[in-house]
Amino acid sequence: DTAVSQTPKYLVTQMGNDKSIKCEQNLGHDTMYWYKQDSKKFLKIMFSYNNKELIINETVPNRFSPKSPDKAHLNLHINSLELGDSAVYFCASSQDYRGQGLFFGEGSRLTVL
Amino acid sequence: AQSVTQLGSHVSVSEGALVLLRCNYSSSVPPYLFWYVQYPNQGLQLLLKYTTGATLVKGINGFEAEFKKSETSFHLTKPSAHMSDAAEYFCAVTRNTGFQKLVFGTGTRLLVSP
Numbered sequence: 001d002t003a004v005s006q007t008p009k010y011l012v013t014q015m016g017n018d019k020s021i022k023c024e025q026n027l028g029h030d031t032m033y034w035y036k037q038d039s040k041k042f043l044k045i046m047f048s049y050n051n052k053e054l055i056i057n058e059t060v061p062n063r064f065s066p067k068s069p070d071k072a073h074l075n076l077h078i079n080s081l082e083l084g085d086s087a088v089y090f091c092a093s094s095q096d097y098r099g100q101g102l103f104f105g106e107g108s109r110l111t112v113l
Numbered sequence: 114a115q116s117v118t119q120l121g122s123h124v125s126v127s128e129g130a131l132v133l134l135r136c137n138y139s140s141s142v143p144p145y146l147f148w149y150v151q152y153p154n155q156g157l158q159l160l161l162k163y164t165t166g167a168t169l170v171k172g173i174n175g176f177e178a179e180f181k182k183s184e185t186s187f188h189l190t191k192p193s194a195h196m197s198d199a200a201e202y203f204c205a206v207t208r209n210t211g212f213q214k215l216v217f218g219t220g221t222r223l224l225v226s227p
Contacts, residue, residue: 104156
């Protein structure tokens with residue numbers, strides 16, 4: 001029974017396409033996040049939602065649009081994909097916005113050709 | 114703003130040897146500190162965290178870390194390495210108030226040889 005699940009696990013697509021990654025958590029947490037891990041394993045926060053409200057929006061191109069239909073789900077839509085978007089995208093959740101102990105999904109590896 | 118520096122992108126130890134992974138942080142406010150482990154093709158798993166109270170914190174799999182404010186450090190140790198400890202380890206920091214976001218270090222790959 002996976003706590004934080006992401007789909008799809010792998011995405012291979014062409015430049016210019018639009019793609020979405022879905023995330024769901026069954027932990028009853030209030031806060032969810034999207035992190036990007038680049039090819040050098042560096043992890044950087046992109047967005048955070050608390051009870052469906054956007055609370056953190058880092059310097060991310062506006063081609064990236066998160067959506068939280070309810071507090072258990074946080075999806076990431078990416079328009080006009082570029083080569084530099086290739087990375088592993090991790091969804092995470094925490095009990096509240098204090099973020100004490102994030103639970104991570106297994107990641108979605110996006111490859112843009 | 115917070116930041117984390119992990120010294121050594123790779124650390125190699127023999128099975129049974131002491132594991133020491135270094136982490137130094139920078140924070141203008143009292144920090145919360147974390148260590149996460151990432152196995153190949155998996156997400157990150159919380160090993161341990163320091164928020165308040167005792168500065169020596171124990172985590173899963175026999176790991177522990179000590180918060181040293183004077184040295185701005187939060188090094189991770191394990192007395193005896195096991196082959197299964199081979200993974201990528203990330204130190205992270207966040208502030209202790211308001212909306213928090215974890216800032217990660219660049220990671221240290223732990224290699225364990227027989």
